[in-house]
Amino acid sequence: MGRPNLPLLEVKHLCIEFPTRRGTLVAVDDVSFHIDPGEVLGVVGESGAGKSLTGNAIIGLLEPPGRVAGGEILLDGKRIDNLPYEQMQRIRGKDIGAIFQDPLTSLNPLYSISRQLVETIQTHTDMTARQARARALELLQAVGIPAADERLDSYPHEFSGGMRQRVVIALALAANPRLIIADEPTTALDVSIQAQIIALLKKLCHEFGTAVMLVTHDMGVIAEAADRVAVMYAGRLAEIGPVADVIHHARHPYSHGLMGAIPTIGSGTARLTQIDGAMPRLTEIPSGCAFNPRCPKAFDRCLAERPVLRAAGPNEVACWLY
Amino acid sequence: MIAFVLRRLLQAVVVMLVVALIAFLMFKFVGDPVAQMVGQETTIAEREALRERLGLNDPIIAQFARYVADVAQADFGLSFRTSQPVDTMLAERLPATLELAIVAALYALVVGIPMGVYTGLYPNTALSRLFQAISLAGISLPTFFVGILLILLFGVVLGWLPTFGRGETVQVGWWSTGLLTVSGLKSLILPAFTLGMFQLTLIMRLVRSEMLEVLRTDYIKFARARGLTNRSVHFGHALKNTLVPVITITGLQLGSIIAFAIITEAVFQWPGMGLLFLQAIQFVDIPVMSTYLILISFFFVVINLIVDLLYYAVDPRLRIDRTAISSAAG
Amino acid sequence: MTDLAEQTAAPQRASALQRFFDGDIWYSFTRSRVTMVAAAITALFFVAALFAPLVAPTNPYDLAALNLLDAFTAPAWTEGGSAKHLLGTDEQGRDMLSAIIFGARVSLTVGFASILFSMVLGITLGLIAGYTGGLVDAFIMRVADVQLSFPAILIALLVDGVVRGVLPPSMHNDMAIWVLIFSIGISNWVQFARTVRGSCMVERNKEYVQAARIIGIHPGLIMLRHVLPNVMGPVLVIATIGLAIAVLLEATLSFLGVGMPPTRPSLGTLVNSGQNFLASGEWWIAVFPGLALALLVLSVNLLGDWLRDALNPKLR
Numbered sequence: 004m005g006r007p008n009l010p011l012l013e014v015k016h017l018c019i020e021f022p023t024r025r026g027t028l029v030a031v032d033d034v035s036f037h038i039d040p041g042e043v044l045g046v047v048g049e050s051g052a053g054k055s056l057t058g059n060a061i062i063g064l065l066e067p068p069g070r071v072a073g074g075e076i077l078l079d080g081k082r083i084d085n086l087p088y089e090q091m092q093r094i095r096g097k098d099i100g101a102i103f104q105d106p107l108t109s110l111n112p113l114y115s116i117s118r119q120l121v122e123t124i125q126t127h128t129d130m131t132a133r134q135a136r137a138r139a140l141e142l143l144q145a146v147g148i149p150a151a152d153e154r155l156d157s158y159p160h161e162f163s164g165g166m167r168q169r170v171v172i173a174l175a176l177a178a179n180p181r182l183i184i185a186d187e188p189t190t191a192l193d194v195s196i197q198a199q200i201i202a203l204l205k206k207l208c209h210e211f212g213t214a215v216m217l218v219t220h221d222m223g224v225i226a227e228a229a230d231r232v233a234v235m236y237a238g239r240l241a242e243i244g245p246v247a248d249v250i251h252h253a254r255h256p257y258s259h260g261l262m263g264a265i266p267t268i269g270s271g272t273a274r275l276t277q278i279d280g281a282m283p284r285l286t287e288i289p290s291g292c293a294f295n296p297r298c299p300k301a302f303d304r305c306l307a308e309r310p311v312l313r314a315a316g317p318n319e320v321a322c323w324l325y
Numbered sequence: 326m327i328a329f330v331l332r333r334l335l336q337a338v339v340v341m342l343v344v345a346l347i348a349f350l351m352f353k354f355v356g357d358p359v360a361q362m363v364g365q366e367t368t369i370a371e372r373e374a375l376r377e378r379l380g381l382n383d384p385i386i387a388q389f390a391r392y393v394a395d396v397a398q399a400d401f402g403l404s405f406r407t408s409q410p411v412d413t414m415l416a417e418r419l420p421a422t423l424e425l426a427i428v429a430a431l432y433a434l435v436v437g438i439p440m441g442v443y444t445g446l447y448p449n450t451a452l453s454r455l456f457q458a459i460s461l462a463g464i465s466l467p468t469f470f471v472g473i474l475l476i477l478l479f480g481v482v483l484g485w486l487p488t489f490g491r492g493e494t495v496q497v498g499w500w501s502t503g504l505l506t507v508s509g510l511k512s513l514i515l516p517a518f519t520l521g522m523f524q525l526t527l528i529m530r531l532v533r534s535e536m537l538e539v540l541r542t543d544y545i546k547f548a549r550a551r552g553l554t555n556r557s558v559h560f561g562h563a564l565k566n567t568l569v570p571v572i573t574i575t576g577l578q579l580g581s582i583i584a585f586a587i588i589t590e591a592v593f594q595w596p597g598m599g600l601l602f603l604q605a606i607q608f609v610d611i612p613v614m615s616t617y618l619i620l621i622s623f624f625f626v627v628i629n630l631i632v633d634l635l636y637y638a639v640d641p642r643l644r645i646d647r648t649a650i651s652s653a654a655g
Numbered sequence: 656m657t658d659l660a661e662q663t664a665a666p667q668r669a670s671a672l673q674r675f676f677d678g679d680i681w682y683s684f685t686r687s688r689v690t691m692v693a694a695a696i697t698a699l700f701f702v703a704a705l706f707a708p709l710v711a712p713t714n715p716y717d718l719a720a721l722n723l724l725d726a727f728t729a730p731a732w733t734e735g736g737s738a739k740h741l742l743g744t745d746e747q748g749r750d751m752l753s754a755i756i757f758g759a760r761v762s763l764t765v766g767f768a769s770i771l772f773s774m775v776l777g778i779t780l781g782l783i784a785g786y787t788g789g790l791v792d793a794f795i796m797r798v799a800d801v802q803l804s805f806p807a808i809l810i811a812l813l814v815d816g817v818v819r820g821v822l823p824p825s826m827h828n829d830m831a832i833w834v835l836i837f838s839i840g841i842s843n844w845v846q847f848a849r850t851v852r853g854s855c856m857v858e859r860n861k862e863y864v865q866a867a868r869i870i871g872i873h874p875g876l877i878m879l880r881h882v883l884p885n886v887m888g889p890v891l892v893i894a895t896i897g898l899a900i901a902v903l904l905e906a907t908l909s910f911l912g913v914g915m916p917p918t919r920p921s922l923g924t925l926v927n928s929g930q931n932f933l934a935s936g937e938w939w940i941a942v943f944p945g946l947a948l949a950l951l952v953l954s955v956n957l958l959g960d961w962l963r964d965a966l967n968p969k970l971r
Contacts (some may be wrong), residue, residue: 021414062550078402086557103550108543111562113569122561123551174551340801350819461960465953467903467923469910470945473930477938488934581806588808591911592930606816606913614816625804 009080010037011100011214012061012182017074019056019065019238021285028285031056031067034240035312038065038294040181043208043215044251045229045246047222047261053238056217058184060084061216062101078182079142097127097320100175100213102204105121105185108223114118117155127178142173147203172204176211179211197221201228222261226250234258237282237293244318254320273324292323300324333633337626342393344622347442348615349392353385400618406608411616415598418502421491422597425589426582428513429521433582434575437525441532446559448537456529463526466586472519472592479515487512491595520589524578531574535567542566569640577633578626676807683965693957700951706762711753712741722748730939742892743939746932751939754925755947759919765835766902770894772840773901777847778890784848785855786875786878796852799845807842811904814838815913828916835914839904842966846893854886888966896959899952922948 019031031053039043046054057063058116061076064085067070078085081100083094095101103109111119115255119141124130130138136155143151148171159167168188175183185204189197205228208215218231225246233243234255253259289295295305304323315325380391395401401411406574424586440460445452447516492508494501503509539545539564548558561615587599594600605613658866684690727736728744730751742751761944784795802810813894815838857877858864867877908914909923915925929941 047337092552095550101550103547109547113565126553465951465956467906476904477933545903577804584809603911609820
């Protein structure tokens with residue numbers, strides 16, 4: 004129930020490779036998931052787990068030499084991973100928006116906010132300059148820029164980091180996309196501002212019915228905003244499921260460890276758990292389950308055979324324990 | 326804005342004073358002006374009288390002050406070699422050098438920037454590789470050798486273009502121009518091409534590397550993510566950001582064109598200031614040397630000032646971090 | 656993307672010196688055919704210049720060996736050429752190939768000596784500026800800035816002119832090579848100083864320098880040991896490109912008639928003497944020395960470009 008027939012975005016068996024002279028690095032390996040209209044999917048994992056690359060692949064902006072080596076990406080059931088650059092360009096911004104990590108560097112320093120908003124709006128709609136400007140003002144007001152009409156013609160350097168990220172969100176929402184890829188949208192911000200930005204993103208997407216792929220390594224952000232969570236490890240999907248189930252009843256030992264590392268208010272003296280060791284380099288991923296060297300519950304099969312994603316309760320887990 | 330201009334002007338004055346000091350020290354310690362001015366048979370007493378009359382026995386500070394005052398009134402003294410006033414000697418030569426330098430600079434800019442943009446945007450096409458090869462040849466081929474090859478090809482073998490001098494010139498007020506006669510224009514082609522070649526290469530390489538740098542930035546990626554067209558990303562967003570450092574370096578390069586003109590003028594016997602300066606060095610004609618130095622520095626300072634103002638116009642943040650940028654372009 | 660870069664960059668946290676001899680450099684060298692050709696040509700020039708008396712067919716300085724009857728012989732493969740003189744002869748019957756080999760010897764001597772001079776001067780001033788900081792630093796770097804805004808050719812010409820003015824005219828020819836080395840060297844030190852100073856500034860605030868101070872070792876000494884290996888790579892790149900610049904500058908000064916005298920010609924002097932015979936058809940006297948010069952400078956430039964890219968992992 005609840006789930007409509009056709010997901011908004013479907014990623015099937017996505018593989019991303021980096022050819023290097025010492026061989027090909029598989030940075031994202033057989034990752035599959037979907038995002039429903041209006042849904043917020045959190046994607047968590049350590050640095051280098053392949054979360055950002057997956058996001059970049061979806062908007063078709065993988066930086067060379069990285070390339071999609073296999074799998075499909077479907078928007079409304081139509082493949083978009085093999086579209087020519089010009090067609091993909093029409094999808095970017097209009098159907099799929101993006102927000103990047105660092106608001107300080109995401110805006111062109113030489114152009115005013117209004118110019119950057121207006122050009123984005125006019126690229127995707129038939130609005131006149133005047134209409135686009137009015138729409139730009141609406142957007143700035145919607146993202147909570149105080150005195151937006153006065154600040155419309157300001158330059159990026161005249162805004163603080165948090166305000167700039169609001170502007171970035173306004174830009175991402177400018178053409179009313181149905182999906183936003185938010186790649187670590189709060190990592191570069193002050194802790195006090197992070198919560199505001201997440202709340203804003205959540206509120207706006209709810210209002211506009213926009214789905215979000217929220218890439219982060221911050222479990223707090225996930226708990227706050229996501230409907231479902233995907234846990235990535237060493238380029239592979241470890242577990243995916245509804246947010247409450249993943250946080251409170253994580254099946255995969257890795258997600259379990261990850262959740263154990265979240266401090267909770269009121270838990271008093273309970274110790275935070277930690278996972279021993281570090282994620283392997285892409286060149287040194289062990290055979291079988293990538294997590295096996297660090298897994299407290301690993302057994303023979305984990306060393307030999309790679310687990311596939313299978314249902315375990317409400318979650319799907321790639322682990323031989325289930 | 327006014328404070329900014331004033332600060333820049335002050336800096337310019339300081340630089341000019343330092344240059345004047347160097348020129349003055351050259352006067353003071355290189356060669357003996359008295360020995361240059363008098364004949365063999367002059368007695369020591371006469372020399373001493375001349376020395377006194379010229380003020381050469383005054384305190385150094387007073388001499389320097391007088392020198393600066395003279396320079397400020399464009400009084401640069403007499404040439405040791407020809408005994409003519411240096412200012413008129415240089416004024417006669419100024420139009421030739423400036424016309425050559427400006428034409429060469431325009432050519433370098435108009436050709437160099439598009440080549441740089443193209444090679445930055447499409448680094449792997451055959452045309453880009455060709456441009457890259459040309460640019461490498463451009464910085465490796467000595468300017469004088471380019472000139473000689475051009476003389477050989479277009480002057481000696483084909484006989485199409487004159488290989489020395491300015492051709493016919495027309496007097497416009499005190500300015501003699503070669504731009505209004507056919508022979509003057511034809512004479513200008515080879516020298517301007519030679520002089521512009523090196524600058525063109527530098528500008529192209531600079532624009533290319535800046536373009537590559539800018540295309541890697543987050544705001545370009547974000548502009549793409551917003552679905553902007555390639556045209557708008559490349560020429561709206563990337564190019565304008567590229568221009569900030571390019572203006573700086575190009576400005577400095579254009580200043581150096583006037584100095585590089587020395588070589589071109591020597592190859593093509595172009596009757597400009599550079600040729601005069603070369604003769605001055607060979608004959609240790611200090612007044613001409615120091616005046617040339619001051620004049621060149623003055624051009625540099627003026628160009629620098631213009632560059633700063635342009636900078637101000639392009640970049641709303643007004644980053645005045647000039648040293649970081651020029652060192653990056655090294 | 657950044658995650659990936661971190662992953663691959665991590666194992667390279669060795670000193671620049673070690674990195675230079677690491678497999679990557681050698682690998683990129685063997686991958687680039689252009690670089691290998693450039694290296695071969697450069698090596699050829701170095702060997703020829705070093706062993707000029709053994710390699711050259713004749714000794715161009717030996718006046719007794721000159722025969723005016725041989726004057727203006729065209730290159731061997733053209734009409735009027737002689738197998739005795741592959742690249743022809745000049746107006747005095749001097750063998751051009753020999754003149755070029757000996758000219759390259761002079762050019763490279765001046766090039767190497769002046770870049771060495773720039774290097775020592777630049778590194779010293781850079782260390783002083785970076786270590787002392789404050790007014791000394793401000794002064795040195797202001798001078799560097801001002802000098803950098805003037806083209807090297809102008810500075811070299813001025814220094815050359817002034818030194819000539821100080822020296823008595825009779826010594827001009829004998830001292831020419833030293834004057835050149837000095838004037839070219841002094842016009843090229845800024846890049847070295849900037850690099851070393853930058854590295855010094857970074858190291859200065861590191862904890863080990865503070866720690867050294869606490870245990871009583873002179874912090875300058877310990878910085879030296881850390882700064883120099885760190886700047887080896889960039890200094891090598893600057894020196895290589897600097898060698899090309901110095902050779903070019905020398906040739907230009909000599910061409911302009913204020914460098915090496917015709918009695919001891921460098922490649923630039925040869926082009927200058929040959930220039931007079933362009934119009935009368937003896938093109939080879941100017942063209943071959945010029946080509947040799949261009950080839951040498953191009954090769955060294957290519958090596959420098961490659962070295963810069965190979966040592967800069969960001970661009971790889």
